[in-house]
Amino acid sequence: xxxxxxxxxxxxxxxxxxxxxxxxxxxxxxxxxxxxxxxxxxxxxxxxxxxxxxxxxxxxxxxxxxxxxxxxxxxxxxxxxxxxxxxxxxxxxxxxxxxxxxxxxxxxxxxxxxxxxxxxxxxxxxxxxxxxxxxxxxxxxxxxxxxxxxxxxxxxxxxxxxxxxxxxxxxxxxxxxxxxxxxxxxxxxxxxxxxxxxxxxxxxxxxxxxxxxxxxxxxxxxxxxxxxxxxxxxxxxxxxxxxxxxxxxxxxxxxxxxxxxxxxxxxxxxxxxxxxxxxxxxxxxxxxxxxxxxxxxxxxxxxxxxxxxxxxxxxxx
Numbered sequence: 001x002x003x004x005x006x007x008x009x010x011x012x013x014x015x016x017x018x019x020x021x022x023x024x025x026x027x028x029x030x031x032x033x034x035x036x037x038x039x040x041x042x043x044x045x046x047x048x049x050x051x052x053x054x055x056x057x058x059x060x061x062x063x064x065x066x067x068x069x070x071x072x073x074x075x076x077x078x079x080x081x082x083x084x085x086x087x088x089x090x091x092x093x094x095x096x097x098x099x100x101x102x103x104x105x106x107x108x109x110x111x112x113x114x115x116x117x118x119x120x121x122x123x124x125x126x127x128x129x130x131x132x133x134x135x136x137x138x139x140x141x142x143x144x145x146x147x148x149x150x151x152x153x154x155x156x157x158x159x160x161x162x163x164x165x166x167x168x169x170x171x172x173x174x175x176x177x178x179x180x181x182x183x184x185x186x187x188x189x190x191x192x193x194x195x196x197x198x199x200x201x202x203x204x205x206x207x208x209x210x211x212x213x214x215x216x217x218x219x220x221x222x223x224x225x226x227x228x229x230x231x232x233x234x235x236x237x238x239x240x241x242x243x244x245x246x247x248x249x250x251x252x253x254x255x256x257x258x259x260x261x262x263x264x265x266x267x268x269x270x271x272x273x274x275x276x277x278x279x280x281x282x283x284x285x286x287x288x289x290x291x292x293x294x295x296x297x298x299x300x301x302x303x304x305x306x307x308x309x310x311x312x313x314x315x316x317x
Contacts, residue, residue: 083287171265247303
């Protein structure tokens, strides 16, 4: 019970500390489009827009008001979760982002699970057979996977497993839990390859360091079996650096889903961002920028909590 109260206090204190960070995020997202050359209303309508239409859109976007008042209105929209009204979709931005958010979260979560399923056994195999054939093979394969562009790997997998061998769908999100797992396997696997390439090397190094520790020799002297030794002592103590790498990389993956969602036509936030930039939908771009930043902040918070769960010696401070 005491540990649960500590975790709750830690979460609340971190959320309070994040308030100025989130305010800074909204300010950057607001100013980012204001510092771009040209008038937003003119850029949106293009050469076909008349002076009356440009003036009407300028008023609609609130661009004729003072900058500080525009920011306060944008901040009010952020707090309400509406983020203003989309120019392309003619409706509030917030519900559209909320609708697309789950596809992106499913992609990121699925890819994280696949990456962990690859990381743990391959890292142990690589560490226990250090400098052997399997160690070098795993290193070469995942360095190659990390060096290749994600969209190129995605296209190759589509050609192989969707067209030549029609095992997985070419695109889409699916309906229902199992159908979505089926649809999202290939894009999630592409993302997981890049994640596993980093986490395997990190966990391998940690396992090698733990295996050389004195308490491992003590545990062996007490007659603890190899399986129990690896599970109880080595696995848990080698997780900390891997959690750090996984948290940082997952934060990057959140923003990097744009390419994968475009290749596999997944109706997520990345796909919505590409179409919004093409349509010059400034309110939507602002809302998505804030949403991506908030997701990264929350992932960093979850990473800190994972540290505590993996190692109770880490203090909640």
